[in-house]
Amino acid sequence: xxxxxxxxxxxxxxxxxxxxxxxxxxxxxxxxxxxxxxxxxxxxxxxxxxxxxxxxxxxxxxxxxxxxxxxxxxxxxxxxxxxxxxxxxxxxxxxxxxxxxxxxxxxxxxxxxxxxxxxxxxxxxxxxxxxxxxxxxxxxxxxxxxxxxxxxxxxxxxxxxxxxxxxxxxxxxxxxxxxxxxxxxxxxxxxxxxxxxxxxxxxxxxxxxxxxxxxxxxxxxxxxxxxxxxxxxxxxxxxxxxxxxxxxxxxxxxxxxxxxxxxxxxxxxxxxxxxxxxxxxxxxxxxxxxxxxxxxxxxxxxxxxxxxxxxxxxxxxxxxxxxxxxxxxxxxxxxxxxxxxxxxxxxxxxxxxxxxxxxxxxxxxxxxxxxxxxxxxxxxxxxxxxxxxxx
Amino acid sequence: xxxxxxxxxxxxxxxxxxxxxxxxxxxxxxxxxxxxxxxxxxxxxxxxxxxxxxxxxxxxxxxxxxxxxxxxxxxxxxxxxxxxxxxxxxxxxxxxxxxxxxxxxxxxxxxxxxxxxxxxxxxxxx
Ligand SMILES: [Zn+2]
Numbered sequence: 318x319x320x321x322x323x324x325x326x327x328x329x330x331x332x333x334x335x336x337x338x339x340x341x342x343x344x345x346x347x348x349x350x351x352x353x354x355x356x357x358x359x360x361x362x363x364x365x366x367x368x369x370x371x372x373x374x375x376x377x378x379x380x381x382x383x384x385x386x387x388x389x390x391x392x393x394x395x396x397x398x399x400x401x402x403x404x405x406x407x408x409x410x411x412x413x414x415x416x417x418x419x420x421x422x423x424x425x426x427x428x429x430x431x432x433x434x435x436x437x438x439x440x441x442x443x444x445x446x447x448x449x450x451x452x453x454x455x456x457x458x459x460x461x462x463x464x465x466x467x468x469x470x471x472x473x474x475x476x477x478x479x480x481x482x483x484x485x486x487x488x489x490x491x492x493x494x495x496x497x498x499x500x501x502x503x504x505x506x507x508x509x510x511x512x513x514x515x516x517x518x519x520x521x522x523x524x525x526x527x528x529x530x531x532x533x534x535x536x537x538x539x540x541x542x543x544x545x546x547x548x549x550x551x552x553x554x555x556x557x558x559x560x561x562x563x564x565x566x567x568x569x570x571x572x573x574x575x576x577x578x579x580x581x582x583x584x585x586x587x588x589x590x591x592x593x594x595x596x597x598x599x600x601x602x603x604x605x606x607x608x609x610x611x612x613x614x615x616x617x618x619x620x621x622x623x624x625x626x627x628x629x630x631x632x633x634x635x636x637x638x639x640x641x642x643x644x645x646x647x648x649x650x651x652x653x654x655x656x657x658x659x660x661x662x663x664x665x666x667x668x669x670x671x672x673x674x675x676x677x678x679x680x681x682x683x684x685x686x687x688x689x690x691x692x693x694x695x696x697x698x699x700x701x702x703x704x705x706x707x708x
Numbered sequence: 709x710x711x712x713x714x715x716x717x718x719x720x721x722x723x724x725x726x727x728x729x730x731x732x733x734x735x736x737x738x739x740x741x742x743x744x745x746x747x748x749x750x751x752x753x754x755x756x757x758x759x760x761x762x763x764x765x766x767x768x769x770x771x772x773x774x775x776x777x778x779x780x781x782x783x784x785x786x787x788x789x790x791x792x793x794x795x796x797x798x799x800x801x802x803x804x805x806x807x808x809x810x811x812x813x814x815x816x817x818x819x820x821x822x823x824x825x826x827x828x829x830x831x832x833x834x
Contacts, residue, residue: 472776517780518782567787
């Protein structure tokens, strides 16, 4: 197994809509300090700061890495911002791994943050997102993110032969997992009827099939395998990264419902890690919408018989392949730049057996998968994490 | 909280899409026809799927069939196939009943050049 980098520190803030006057600078600081403390490293050990943030519309900063380097006590370190829509956080993790693999850095702080909920009205964010896929075509029609995801899911459901009830199940399960996650935005014990009767946004998607906009931050510390502090020698390793792209316009794709970029990204990551999808023990999957989780499981090669596997509880917290123990975007929430970083942090903590106790599987986990995308899977980025000793 | 209003008057340049944008404003479907393989794209794609970047602009009929649709509080939209195009398009649907599955590109009701489809008029029998 390739050991590209160790995840020596992992942390995140609570994901929620903040009304306490705190800013994204506070949240970034909180997540970073907690991750750094876990790593046992000092501020001066950090060679590079990589900040993931989806949009200047949220932060008003064209270069949030510059003010955060100052706030975090990292002046002098190399800084950059990474942006790839919803995939921003995972792409930032990849940039961190590459900085270490290139020999440029021994220790990298990856900080994902966005004030997606509190800095602009939700209707404004919805409008901006509508333009963000392809402003010249989809954007001008007034199609929202939910509309485009709905059309993509419709194509997928028609191909796979899967019903709408699956969507209700996914939303219920992810938010039920979030009940045990103190950082979650929407911990809920939904009744299926409550989901099925929530307002129709873009059929088949109803309000409760959609992830919320959240505020929050997440941070990880990546260390060169030869530079891991001795107290952290068991820290999980990043063993594979993969990224790929697809046409932004759904109509330009062979099949509007298949997440082809995700499939390719997964193949890259698995090849690098020397694993197959069947080796994955636990996964955090990009569930911006309930159906996107099903499309992801299919594209990632984690399920050949989706409806049956779902029915059998294979993806539940106590199933053979728990998906989105954190609650995912549906339950834990979605401060966009933070999502991919939080997913990777969650996978690292799960492999270490240090995740929230009620969600930590009792059996030994060897490989975990963090899956993120931007657009309707236009930009895909996945990361495979493995036990330090895994081969 | 530091609350203030920020107004952003955008001017989105059409660039190479200019014939497409001008066409939409008149309710015309202007696609791109590859000079090598003849494949027509609408919405236009800068580079043909065969790899050739050179194309000439052609006017399509604007007729389209709806393959997939979605309705709800965000509006009515479809993934549609325009007659003569190799790719599909996401369009706004105006005034479609659930059983109508063919339509025609129309002059957009607002001043932005948008892909808007209205039901095909029933053939006159008089
Ligand atoms: Zn061609």
